[in-house]
Amino acid sequence: MDVSLIVVVVVITALVFDFTNGFHDTANAMATSIATGALRPKAAVAIAGCLNLVGAFLSVQVAKTISGGLVDERLITPVVIFAGLVGAIMWNLTTWYVGLPSSSSHALFGGLIGATWVAGGAGAIHFNTVLNKVVLPAVLSPVVAALIAVTVTYLSLRITRRAEPGVVSRGFKLSQAVSGSMVALAHGTNDAQKTMGVITLTLITAGTLPAGSGPPFWVVVAAGLAIGLGTYVGGWRIIRTLGRRVSDIRPVQGFSADTTSAAVILSSTHLGLPLSTTQVCTGSIFGAGAGRRVAAVHWGVAGRIALAWSFTLPSAAIVGAAASWLAATGTVGVIVVAVTGIAMAAGIYGASRRNPVTADNVNDDPTAPTTDLDLAA
Amino acid sequence: MHIDWASLATVAVVAAAAALTIVLLISFAVVAVSRPERRAGGPDGGEASVTHTGVGTAIAALCVLAAGFIVCYGLYLIIA
16 A cells, blocks of 8 residues: 555544543543533533643654564554554544543553554564553552542541531532643643554654654644644543442532542543543542442442443454454555545444434433443343 | 563652642642532631631632642643
8 A cells, every 4th residue: 555645544544543532531630520510511621621732732652663662663663553443443432422432552452462463473462561651550540549539538538527518519510620720731742642653653653754853833732722622622421420320529629630530640641641531530439439328339230330331442453453354455454444444433423323412411410320321232 | 471560660650749739739729619518507707707708818828829830830831
């Protein structure tokens, strides 16, 4: 296939992935602020969108490898990247449809692992690194975040129990707007970088950029706009799950959850131990829910989310592998993958319109089915 | 297999300390500006209440300022 054509295809696909990453992860920063009424839904996603865009410009320290050493980097070609992105996008759309938060990074890693497996066999996958960088953090980070959030929420509720409820509510709602914004900013800095890295590496492998180059300005702008726009569109289905179906979140809990998430994400990034924003935020929200009353948390939702997390890597890998196998056949294969992907995305979007979740009904009664999976059934 | 338990423990401790400090500071600020729930038939307060409000506001301002410093440090970490 013509190199310039596959590069264009990969760049567009990477920006689509960035967009899905944005709307998939809006809930991380703003679900609790929307649920508690600290911010109006439209205002919350607008703030998160702007901060994600700003975050994309704050740092251009692009990761040297987009796969984090999970696979043999020598086998990564534009076709493999394209196939990996398709796998990640499909997983992001599927989990969005059923309203379950899952890691976009892990979906991308899964897609790349599957695509590389097809390109170079099982030996091209570094399973030890997969275990250390994906599986263990996926298990430990939400637990750590939840434990911190439980403690913080419990203490905060104890301290403020005799204060005027109105003042408590106003004070924490105001603080929550700040803490949620911090999470949104951190998200923009981390996740927009990922797409910049994908596009930059593609340009390097295609010979458009010299090895070791940083992202060109247009890549920074495009990645920032894609993730910002995606965040603004708002993944309302996941926002509803995290904001309304985990527990009856109050401003104290929302502030505790957001502050815990921001603290864990920032400290882990600073100490060079990258964790999934989604998993940290989800753990914090469950912890904040349990901090008031353990029984008030819908643990069934936690089970479904954990199930989705366990399927993220293999599911994205299977789609990535299939896409890689088809795309490797040449131009026709790439076109077939692209058309199939667009058709599936359109199908998922069409199905979601039968039961739309928008800014108007995102805070509806949580006694309804616990995830959109139930509604779809 | 190498698991960087030291980094993980450091992240947990630092994050816990930061989150705990900020949330507790804001909680104390909220309590400071909030009047305690009045008991039925209790005294009205008068001048003492005015003093209490002034001191409470000052404590709240200090707590918010301290929390603000930590948030600014977080912003610095994002940018740096």
